[in-house]
Amino acid sequence: MTLGGPKKRHRATGPSGSGHLSTIAVIDSSLSDKSVAEVNQTRRRTPNTTGAAGSDSSLSDKSVAEVTQTRRRTPSTTGAAGSDSSLSDKSVAEVTQTRRRTPNTTGAAGSDSSLSDKSVAEVTQARRRIPNTTGAAGSNNIFFNDSSTADVILRLFVDTASSTESSSDSRSVDNSPSTSVYLHSDILRRSNYFSALLSDRWMGHSKLDDSDNLFRLNLSVPPTPGSFQSHLTVLELLYTNDFVNTIDSASAALDLLAVALELLFEDCIRSCITFLEAVPWTEEEEKRVLNLIPLMSEEESNELLARISPLREDLCEEMLEGLIHSAIHNYQNTAYVKAFVAKILKDFSSRESAKRVLEKAFNMSLKKVKESLEEYSSPDFRGDHNETEAIQRLNLHKAMTNGKHLLWLVERMIELRVADAAVKEWSEQAAFTADLQRAFRDDAWRNMPPGLPAFMLRCTCKLANAVAAGTILATRPVRRKLVEDWLPVLVACKDNVAATLPINKSLEETFLRIISTLPMSDAQELLQQCLSFSTRNVEDCPHLVTAFNTWFRRAAQPLNQDHGQMR
Structure with missing residues (x-):
């Protein structure tokens, strides 16, 4: 009977009851002296393949004996042909050659002190479950x-010393925490590094172990959390191309x-840049992106830089201008929007930029108020009376609305202490204040709500208070003009429009405080215009009494207390 494999042993029973092998399988267990000598000689020639671990991996005498004994026990596979079933010299050579090709997997490049055996096993096990999709080596049987x-063999080691030496110099990294992975040169060439x-140019710098034909490379890893795992993941991606499932967050x-x-x-x-371009970042992640930008090419970094780099130097100011315009004009619930924009302005890092934006918005709103009031003060009576009256009302409404916006801008400028230019501009409005006085004396105002007068007086009061408190350091001419131009507006408002506005007394007190900072001659002229501050009961205007008493006390000083005596 002929079998397709080694002959099975058949137990036969005889009269003695002892088992014996069937004669169908003729076993030649002899081994010639020449064959034994060749095996021993082959063992002596076998080099050590343990790598840096230094352990002797050559076949021991016991192993040679086992190989020889196994060959003796191996039944013939030739069946009834009766051919010699002994292990040929070629078979012995193949066993030895196979052993030479089998690399030592016990740490050929040094012990792993940063990645546990369990972690390496998990990576390898996961690798076996993931099919190769690259086709770089032309075979589906190549795995990470x-x-x-x-x-x-690639050795990953922690670069604790931040050495400037080449990462392929094994002498500088022998004592570093490390782990080793088995890779394939055809796959690695997907990485330009x-x-x-x-x-061929650099192959001489890589250590080739003649015992197993493996190239041994070293790669330094930064001593940061997760560096080993990140390097292993990227190396595995050389095999799998599974970018979609691997890159699942901006941090990853x-x-x-x-x-x-x-x-x-x-x-x-x-793949990483495409993912980062499409997802939001935290502030910390944005810092990491900025740190990586210099390592990218211009084409690679453009998509990321577009998000974080301004195209123009004035982009922040342009944004602030848009926010202020939207807060003033584009929303019905302006109070909430204005409060939010006020916070943005307050927290903005560049006060100079905020100042320029607010000054620009202030001048635009003031211009609109002045234009509306000029159109009201000089109406065109050539049309229908009702039409003219409607236009007049529209002009007043426009002036009042922009006056409301103007007040909000003044408050923001004072809050940021950038109202110097606004005070100076406000003190140079002789023509505007004259138009206001004429408008307030118009009989038509008596039938209208005092919106515009209230906003104008509140703007004046805010700026004057900042000057009197020293928040804004205005020059003497500016202080004089501020009181000189706006004091008549206050008087006209009290006499004709809204005598009982709460802002009136506050503005009176502020004007008197500013007058007290002026030279005696200027104070003398302006105080005479403040008599309208008086009330029926003298005790109800102590601020006016105090201002005149102060002036007379100063005026009564003896002339000899001058600069000459002080010297």
Whole structure:
């Protein structure tokens, strides 16, 4: 009977009851002296393949004996042909050659003190479950960290000393925490870094172990949390191309991008940048993006820079202008929007930019108020009376609305202490204040709500208070003009429009305080215009009494208390 494999042993029973082998399988267990000598000679020639671990991996005498004994026990597979079933010299050579090709997987490049055996096993096990989709080696049987087919051992070590030496110099990294992975040169060439390292020009710098034909490379890893895992993940992506499932957050994309840029892995770089461009970042992630930008090409960084780099220097001011305009004109619930924009202005880092934006908005609103009031003060009576009256009312409404916006801008400027230009501009409105006085004396105002007068007086009061308190350091001419131009408006408002406005007395007190800062001659002229501040009961206007008493006390000083005596 002929079998397709080794002959089975058949137990036969005889009269003695002892078992014996069937004669169908004729076993030649003899081994010639020449064959034994060849096996021993082969063992002596076998080099040590343990790598840096230094352990002797040669076949021991016991192993040789076991091989020989096994060959003696091996039944013939030739069946009834009766051919010699002894292990040929060629078979012995194949066993020895197979042992030479099998790399030592117990830490050939040094012990792993940063990645546990369990972690390496998990990575390898996960690798076996993920099919190869690259086709770089032309075979689906090539896997990440596969010691049986690898031709490169890559040692990842922690660069604790931040050495400037080449990462491929093993002498500088022998004592660093490390781990080793088994890789394939055909796959590694997807990385331009490894492609150059494995090229003919640099191959001499890589350590080739003649015992197992493996190239041994070293790669430094920054001593930061997760660096080992990020490097292992990028190396595995060389095999799997599974970017979609691997890059699942901005943080993960940044971790992998740093490694991909280091290894010049273009496919991974593009995938990370594409993901980062499409998702929001935290402030910390944005800082990491900025740190990686210099490592990218211009084409790669353009998409990310568009999000974080201004196209023009005045972009912030343009944005603030848009916010102020929207807060003033575009929303019905302006109070909420104005409150939010006020916070933005207060927290803005550049006070000079905020000042320029607010001054521009202030001048525009003031111009609109002045234009509306000029049109009201000089109406065109050539049309229908009713039409003219409607236009007059529209002009007043426009002036009042822009006056409301003007007040909000003044408050923001004072809050940021950038109202110097506004005070100066407000003190140079002789024509505007004259129009206001004429408008307030118009009989038509008596039938209208005092919106515009109230806003104008409140703006004046805010600015005057800032000057009197020293928040705004106005020059003496500015202080004089501020009182000189706006005091008549206050008087006209009290006499004709709204005598009982709460703002009136506050503004009176502020004007008197500013007058007290002026020279005696200026104060004398302006105080005479303040008599309208008096009330029926003298006790109800103590601020006016105090102002005149102060002036008379100063005026009564003896002339000899001058500069000459002080010297």
